[in-house]
Amino acid sequence: MNAKKISKINNSCCPKCRAEEFITEPNQYDVLVFSAGQFDIRCSESLDCFKIFCRECASEVNDDSSSQAKRVVLK
Ligand SMILES: [Zn+2]
16 A cells, blocks of 8 residues: 555544544534525524534544644544
């Protein structure tokens, strides 16, 4: 296997279980109102505590650290 390819995969997957998919907090949602014939987003609940979790092992991801490090960083 190509070493470069391996490191690229590691940067974008969960460092704990290598899963490549992540989910947001289940109770996070947008509040919509139907007005003038279309849905408008009134507000997003729990926007202040935006959380990302690994889909496989449910480890919480540190969003800020991941952006700075250019790789997935767990809390
Ligand atoms: Zn994981």
